[in-house]
Amino acid sequence: MKPSASSTSAPAPALDFASVFQRLGPHVAALDACLREQIESFETEIRDMADYCIDTSGKRIRPSLVFLSGWRNETVNPALVKVAAVIELVHLATLVHDDIMDEADIRRGRDTAVRSFGPEAAVLLGDALFAHALHLAAQFPTTEVCSAVAESTRRVCAGEIIQTMRRGTTEISRADYFRVIDLKTAELFRVSCRLGARLAEFSDAFVDAAATYGRQLGIAYQIYDDLADFFGEEARIGKTLGTDLVSGKLTLPLLELGDALPEDERAGLVAELTGQAKPDMARRLGQLQEFAIFERVESEIERQMEIGEEALAPFSDQPPVARLLTLGSTLRAQIAVLRP
Amino acid sequence: MKPSASSTSAPAPALDFASVFQRLGPHVAALDACLREQIESFETEIRDMADYCIDTSGKRIRPSLVFLSGWRNETVNPALVKVAAVIELVHLATLVHDDIMDEADIRRGRDTAVRSFGPEAAVLLGDALFAHALHLAAQFPTTEVCSAVAESTRRVCAGEIIQTMRRGTTEISRADYFRVIDLKTAELFRVSCRLGARLAEFSDAFVDAAATYGRQLGIAYQIYDDLADFFGEEARIGKTLGTDLVSGKLTLPLLELGDALPEDERAGLVAELTGQAKPDMARRLGQLQEFAIFERVESEIERQMEIGEEALAPFSDQPPVARLLTLGSTLRAQIAVLRP
Numbered sequence: 001m002k003p004s005a006s007s008t009s010a011p012a013p014a015l016d017f018a019s020v021f022q023r024l025g026p027h028v029a030a031l032d033a034c035l036r037e038q039i040e041s042f043e044t045e046i047r048d049m050a051d052y053c054i055d056t057s058g059k060r061i062r063p064s065l066v067f068l069s070g071w072r073n074e075t076v077n078p079a080l081v082k083v084a085a086v087i088e089l090v091h092l093a094t095l096v097h098d099d100i101m102d103e104a105d106i107r108r109g110r111d112t113a114v115r116s117f118g119p120e121a122a123v124l125l126g127d128a129l130f131a132h133a134l135h136l137a138a139q140f141p142t143t144e145v146c147s148a149v150a151e152s153t154r155r156v157c158a159g160e161i162i163q164t165m166r167r168g169t170t171e172i173s174r175a176d177y178f179r180v181i182d183l184k185t186a187e188l189f190r191v192s193c194r195l196g197a198r199l200a201e202f203s204d205a206f207v208d209a210a211a212t213y214g215r216q217l218g219i220a221y222q223i224y225d226d227l228a229d230f231f232g233e234e235a236r237i238g239k240t241l242g243t244d245l246v247s248g249k250l251t252l253p254l255l256e257l258g259d260a261l262p263e264d265e266r267a268g269l270v271a272e273l274t275g276q277a278k279p280d281m282a283r284r285l286g287q288l289q290e291f292a293i294f295e296r297v298e299s300e301i302e303r304q305m306e307i308g309e310e311a312l313a314p315f316s317d318q319p320p321v322a323r324l325l326t327l328g329s330t331l332r333a334q335i336a337v338l339r340p
Numbered sequence: 341m342k343p344s345a346s347s348t349s350a351p352a353p354a355l356d357f358a359s360v361f362q363r364l365g366p367h368v369a370a371l372d373a374c375l376r377e378q379i380e381s382f383e384t385e386i387r388d389m390a391d392y393c394i395d396t397s398g399k400r401i402r403p404s405l406v407f408l409s410g411w412r413n414e415t416v417n418p419a420l421v422k423v424a425a426v427i428e429l430v431h432l433a434t435l436v437h438d439d440i441m442d443e444a445d446i447r448r449g450r451d452t453a454v455r456s457f458g459p460e461a462a463v464l465l466g467d468a469l470f471a472h473a474l475h476l477a478a479q480f481p482t483t484e485v486c487s488a489v490a491e492s493t494r495r496v497c498a499g500e501i502i503q504t505m506r507r508g509t510t511e512i513s514r515a516d517y518f519r520v521i522d523l524k525t526a527e528l529f530r531v532s533c534r535l536g537a538r539l540a541e542f543s544d545a546f547v548d549a550a551a552t553y554g555r556q557l558g559i560a561y562q563i564y565d566d567l568a569d570f571f572g573e574e575a576r577i578g579k580t581l582g583t584d585l586v587s588g589k590l591t592l593p594l595l596e597l598g599d600a601l602p603e604d605e606r607a608g609l610v611a612e613l614t615g616q617a618k619p620d621m622a623r624r625l626g627q628l629q630e631f632a633i634f635e636r637v638e639s640e641i642e643r644q645m646e647i648g649e650e651a652l653a654p655f656s657d658q659p660p661v662a663r664l665l666t667l668g669s670t671l672r673a674q675i676a677v678l679r680p
Contacts, residue, residue, distance in 0.1 A: 043498035043523065045505075097467065101460045120441045120504045123463060127437065127470065128497035131490050134474045138487035146486040147478035150471050157468035158383035164460045165385075183383065 023074065027067045027084075030076045032056040034085040041132060049117055049125055050132075053096055054089070057108050062087045062192040065217075068327070069196030069210040071320040079199040082136065083145055087192050089133035090153050094160075096126035101164075145195060152191040159183025168248035170270045174255055181222040182215070189218030197320065206318055209311040213324055216308030217331070220301045224335055226251035227297050230288055231338045242281045248273050252300065253293050257284070260291035294340055301335065363414065367407045367424075370416045372396045374425040381472060389457055389465055390472075393436055394429070397448050402427045402532045405557075408667070409536030409550040411660040419539040422476065423485055427532050429473035430493050434500075436466035441504075485535060492531040499523025508588035510610045514595055521562040522555070529558030537660065546658055549651040553664055556648030557671070560641045564675055566591035567637050570628055571678045582621045588613050592640065593633050597624070600631035634680055641675065 035054050042050040063084035070080045098104075099112040100122050106112065114122040130153065137146040163180045166172055193214030197207040229244045230253050244251050250273060258266055269284070271277035288294070305328050312321050375394050382390040403424035410420045438444075439452040440462050446452065454462040470493065477486040503520045506512055533554030537547040569584045570593050584591050590613060598606055609624070611617035628634065645668050652661050 041494075043495065043502075045502045045519075046498045049501065094467075097463050101463060117505075121501050123437050123441060124497045124501045124504065126467075127434075128494050128501065130467065130470065131494035131497060135487060135490035135494060138483040138490055140483065143478040143480065143483050143486060146483060147475060150475035150478060154381075154468050154471035154475060155383065157464045157471060158386045161389065161461050161464045161468065162383075162385045164464065165457075179385075 024064060024067055026074070026076050027081070028060060028063070030078075030081045031060065031063050031084050031088070034081050035088065038085065038089070038132060038136065041135070042128065046125070046128065049113070049121065050128065052116060053092055053113050053125055053129055055092065055108060058088075058092075060084075060088065061221075062091055062188055065189060065192035065214055065327075066196035068323045069193040069214065069320050070198075070200030070202075071323055072200055073319070077200060079140070080196055082139065083195045083199055084192075086133050086137045086145065086149055087188060087195075089129055089136065090149060090156075091188060093126045093129035093133065094156060096122055096129065098160075100126075144198070148191050148195060152187045155183045155187045159185075159187070163249070166250070168274055170250060170258075170273050172250045172255070174252075177250070177252055177255060178219070181219055185222040185225075186215045186218030189221070190215035193324075200320075202318065202320075206315050209315055210320065210324070212311035213308040216304050216311070217327060220304045220308075220328075220331060223252050223297060223301050223304065224331060224338075227253055227294065227301075227335070228338055229253070230285065231294055231340060242279065242284065245272060245279050245281070245284060248275055252297050253288060256293045256296045257288060257291060260293065260296075261287065289340060294338070298335060298339075301331075305331070364404060364407055366414070366416050367421070368400060368403065370418075370421045371400065371403050371424050371428070374421050375428065378425065378429070378472060378476065381475070382468065386465070386468065389453070389461065390468065392456065393432055393453050393465055393469055395432065395448060398428075398432075400424075400428065401561075402431055402528055405529060405532035405554055405667075406536035408663045409533040409554065409660050410538075410540030410542075411663055412540055413659070417540060419480070420536055422479065423535045423539055424532075426473050426477045426485065426489055427528060427535075429469055429476065430489060430496075431528060433466045433469035433473065434496060436462055436469065438500075440466075484538070488531050488535060492527045495523045495527045499525075499527070503589070506590070508614055510590060510598075510613050512590045512595070514592075517590065517592055517595060518559070521559055525562040526555045526558030529561070530555035533664075540660075542658065542660075546655050549655055550660065550664070552651035553648040556644050556651070557667060560644045560648075560668075560671060563592050563637060563641050563644065564671060564678075567593055567634065567641075567675070568678055569593070570625065571634055571680060582619065582624070585612060585619045585621070585624060588615055592637050593628060596633045596636045597628060597631060600633065600636075601627065629680060634678070638675060638679075641671075645671070 035056055039047055039051045039054060066080055066084040066087065070077060095107065096113045099107060100114045100119050103114075104112050105115045112122075113125055117125065134146060134150060137149050140146070159180050159182070162176075163184060166176070166180075190211050191214075194207055194211035197210040202210070226244065229251065230242060232241065245254060254269070254273070258269055261269060265287075268277065268280075272279040272284075309325065309328060312324060315321050375396055379387055379391045379394060406420055406424040406427065410417060435447065436453045439447060440454045440459050443454075444452050445455045452462075453465055457465065474486060474490060477489050480486070499520050499522070502516075503524060506516070506520075530551050531554075534547055534551035537550040542550070566584065569591065570582060572581065585594060594609070594613070598609055601609060605627075608617065608620075612619040612624075649665065649668060652664060655661050
C-alpha cells in the first residue's frame with residue numbers, strides 16, 4: 001500500500017521545503033532537538049526502538065507548514081516547535097504502520113521498523129508513537145491541539161481505509177479520488193497550517209485562509225505524487241514507474257486516461273486495474289502521452305493550487321503569506337521537471 | 341500474542357464486574373449509548389466498520405472501575421460515562437490490533453475485524469478508534485484526561501512490546517514479569533480508577549488511593565489470567581490449557597515452577613519455552629500440582645490485592661470504597677473456582 005504522499009518505501013519525489021526555506025534552519029534544528037527529547041519519555045526498554053523510529057532525516061514538509069503559517073519573524077516560537085513535533089510524530093507513526101502493510105524493507109536508506117523489529121512490535125511501536133504524540137499535544141494549555149490532531153489522525157486513517165478497500169476496483173469516480181486524497185494527505189497539511197497560524201495568534205480569518213491553503217497544497221501535492229508515478233524519471237525519483245497501475249490503484253492520471261480512451265480500449269485498462277490482465281505498461285505509457293494526460297492532470301493541480309492562493313490573497317500583508325506562496329512555486333518547479 | 345488480560349481470541353475467564361454490581365445497569369446503559377453515538381463521528385465510508393469494532397458485548401471491566409471509583413450515588417455522571425467510553429475505545433483499539441498479531445479469527449463469538457476486513461484495514465481501523473478515543477478525551481474542559489489516557493496507552497503498548505520481544509527467551513526475572521503486567525494490564529485499570537475518582541471530585545489523597553487499588557487489582561487480575569492458562573477448566577473458560585508454555589511466554593506459574601524444579605528438570609522446561617523441545621504438557625501439569633504452584637501463585641495474588649486494599653483503608657467512609665472492595669471478593673471467588 002502507498003497511501004500517503006511520502007509513504008512509499010522508495011524515496012518520494014523530492015520536495016524539500018526545508019531546503020527551499022533556508023531561513024527555517026533554526027526552526028528545524030529546534031524541531032529535531034524536540035523530537036530527540038521525546039525519546040526520553042518512552043519506557044527504558046523500548047527507548048532504542050522509539051529512537052530508531054523517530055527519524056529526523058525526512059523532508060519535514062508538515063513541520064515546515066507549521067513554521068511558515070505561524071511566521072512572525074526569525075525568532076523560533078516554542079509552541080510552533082512543539083506542535084510541529086506532534087504532527088511529525090503522528091506522520092512517523094503512520095509510516096511505521098504503512099511499512100508493515102507494504103511489507104517494505106527499506107525507507108530513507110535503512111531498514112524499516114517492521115524489518116528491524118518484526119510486524120508485532122512494529123504495530124505496537126506505531127501505536128506508542130501515536131500515543132506519545134497525543135501526550136505531547138496535551139501539554140498545551142487548552143485541549144485545542146489534542147482535539148485537532150486526534151481528529152485529523154482519524155481522518156487520515158479513514159482515507160487510507162477507503163483507499164485500501166477500493167484497491168482493485170474501478171467503480172471510482174473523480175469525486176471518490178478527491179475524497180481519499182483530501183483525507184489521507186491534505187488533512188495533515190491543513191491542520192499543520194491551521195495550528196501554525198493559530199498558535200502564532202493570527203486572526204481567525206487568517207487561520208481559516210492558511211488552513212485552506214494547506215489543504216489545497218496537500219491535494220496538489222498528492223496529485224503530483226500520483227503523476228510522478230507515471231511520468232517521473234525512474235532513476236531520479238528512485239521508484240518503479242506505474243506501480244499504481246500494477247497495484248490496482250486508480251489515481252487521477254488513470255481516471256483521465258479512462259475518460260480519454262475509446263470504449264473498446266477502456267475495457268483493457270479496467271482488466272489491468274482489476275488484476276484480470278497483466279498491465280501492458282509500454283502501451284499505457286504511450287497512451288498517457290498520446291492523450292496528453294500530463295497536461296490534463298497538471299491543469300487540475302494548477303486549479304487546486306489557485307483555490308489555495310485565492311484564500312490567501314486578502315492577507316498579502318501578513319508575514320506568512322509570501323513564504324507560503326513560495327511552496328506553490330516549488331511544487332510548480334517540481335512538476336515542470338516531470339513534463340514529458 | 342496474548343498481551344493483555346482479555347485479549348485472547350477465546351473468551352477470557354469471566355469476571356463480569358457489571359453483573360456483580362447490578363446497580364451499574366444504568367451506568368453501563370449510558371456507556372453503551374455513548375459508544376454508539378461515537379459511530380456518527382466516523383467518516384461515512386468507514387462507519388459500518390467502526391460500528392463493527394465498537395462492540396458493546398464485552399465485560400466492560402475498565403468502565404466499571406471508572407463508575408465505581410467515582411461513585412457518589414445512583415445518579416449517572418455524564419463525565420464518568422465519557423471517560424469510561426474513552427478508555428473502552430482505547431481497549432477496543434488494542435483488541436483490534438492484538439487480533440491481527442494473534443491471527444485470531446473469532447472474538448466474542450463472531451469474526452474479528454482482521455478476518456472481516458483484512459489486516460491492512462484492521463491496522464488502520466485500530467488507529468482510527470484510538471484517534472477517536474483521544475478526540476473524545478479532548479472534549480473535557482482541561483487536557484488532563486487526554487494527557488492521562490495518551491500516556492497510559494503508550495505504557496500499555498510498551499508493555500506489549502517488551503512481552504513480544506521477550507517471547508521464547510527464559511532470561512526473565514520475576515521483576516521483568518511484574519514490569520510487563522504492570523504496563524500491559526494494570527496501567528488501564530489504574531487510570532480508570534484514577535480518572536473516575538478525579539472526575540467525581542474526590543480528594544487528591546483518595547484519587548491516589550483509588551489509582552493504587554486499580555493498579556493492584558490489574559496486577560492481580562493478570563496473574564489470575566496467567567494462572568487460569570494452566571488451571572482453568574478448558575471447557576469452562578473456552579481456551580486451551582498451557583498456551584503460554586506452547587507460545588514461549590514465561591508467566592508467574594512457570595517462573596514459580598522453574599524455581600521449584602531440581603536443576604536437571606529445569607533444563608527441560610527451558611528447552612520447551614525456547615522452542616527447542618516440544619512441550620510435555622502432561623508432565624508439566626503434573627509438576628505444577630506436585631510443587632503446589634497454584635498455592636504459591638494464589639498467595640502472590642493475595643499479596644498484591646492486600647496492597648490495594650491497604651491503600652483504600654483510610655477512606656472506608658467514602659462511597660466508592662465498599663464497592664471497589666467487592667471487586668476483590670469477586671476475583672477471589674473466581675480463583676477459588678480454579679483451585680485444583
